[in-house]
Amino acid sequence: MIELIATVESTEQAKELLPIVDTIFFGEEMFGLRLPHTFSREEQKELVELAHQAGKQAMVAVNGLMHPEKMKMIPEYLAFLHEIQVDKISVGDVGVIYVLNKHPEWQLPFVYDGETLVTSARQINFWAKRGANGAVLAREVPFDEMKALVQTVEVPVEVLVYGATCIHQSKRPLLQNYYHFTQQNEDISKARGLFLSEPKKDYTHYSIYEDSHGTHIFASNDVCLMREVADLHALGYQTWKLDGIFCSGQNFVEIARLFNQARQAILANEWTPTLADDLYKKVQSLHPENRELDTGFYYIEPSKIK
Numbered sequence: 001m002i003e004l005i006a007t008v009e010s011t012e013q014a015k016e017l018l019p020i021v022d023t024i025f026f027g028e029e030m031f032g033l034r035l036p037h038t039f040s041r042e043e044q045k046e047l048v049e050l051a052h053q054a055g056k057q058a059m060v061a062v063n064g065l066m067h068p069e070k071m072k073m074i075p076e077y078l079a080f081l082h083e084i085q086v087d088k089i090s091v092g093d094v095g096v097i098y099v100l101n102k103h104p105e106w107q108l109p110f111v112y113d114g115e116t117l118v119t120s121a122r123q124i125n126f127w128a129k130r131g132a133n134g135a136v137l138a139r140e141v142p143f144d145e146m147k148a149l150v151q152t153v154e155v156p157v158e159v160l161v162y163g164a165t166c167i168h169q170s171k172r173p174l175l176q177n178y179y180h181f182t183q184q185n186e187d188i189s190k191a192r193g194l195f196l197s198e199p200k201k202d203y204t205h206y207s208i209y210e211d212s213h214g215t216h217i218f219a220s221n222d223v224c225l226m227r228e229v230a231d232l233h234a235l236g237y238q239t240w241k242l243d244g245i246f247c248s249g250q251n252f253v254e255i256a257r258l259f260n261q262a263r264q265a266i267l268a269n270e271w272t273p274t275l276a277d278d279l280y281k282k283v284q285s286l287h288p289e290n291r292e293l294d295t296g297f298y299y300i301e302p303s304k305i306k
Helices: 011-017 041-053 074-083 094-102 121-128 143-150 174-181 226-235 249-267 273-286
Strands: 003-007 023-026 057-062 088-091 110-112 157-163 166-170 195-198 201-211 214-218 221-224 239-242 292-294
Touching (some): 011 023, 011 041, 011 249, 023 041, 041 057, 057 074, 094 110, 110 121, 121 143, 143 157, 143 226, 226 249, 226 273, 239 249
Parallel strands (some): 003 023, 023 057, 057 088
Antiparallel strands (some): 157 221, 166 214, 201 214
8 A cells, every 4th residue: 555645735725635645734834844835723624524524634744843932832732633633643843742642642643754863764663662653754865775774664654755855944034134134124935935046056946935943945956756656665665745835736736646646557567667757757847847856865875975
């Protein structure tokens, strides 16, 4: 069984994604990192109901680093997620896990999402022994290291097969500080579409924005592992994540449809290099024009990663 997880940006998009994917991923900006949209409590309740009506799962992002002011609000939010019967949550802060362990009655299974920390089977199994029923693999782990990791890991491991990669997060309001220093009053949200370029490298396009978690900077190229999904499946990576933070609307739905087609072909033993190339080109045509695609760290030699 291959599980497809997809972010959602609206209830209408969720309705279109649910026949295609197994799990919809959403949340609110106060507690979740780098989401395409922040949903109200009523909307989150509606999304859970839509998922369950479709026989699918709802997963909520609680994967921010919770500084003291946010940790005070965590118990109330987790109680709410239990009340609306969320199927699982993603967690990256040990404080949230501590609160979960104090309240086993909430019945909130969690996937450990420690971002760049999740790079070994030892790390994943450590959190599995402390209640995690899955983990989100760091996007900096190349395929050669994934081969060794999967042999001893004790819970399912999620891999990003499509979407953006955050390469830096700082609690500091870097954009706000810059605009204050230059005496400008500018929009610093994701909607502004700001990006950085390296000197004399105009092709670089590091998207950047701020929210209550601080400043987020993304790699120039987004990840697309359409040609690699059969190898991931054969190796034992059966949880695939589609992240639509920079790909919105119907185009993201169609990309999810293409990955579902890939999944069905693999399970039916109908996967071929020709089909892989065809589906990859279709993803390219739907991907935002101002962003490029590559395979991220997938083919990088482990010794080259510092």
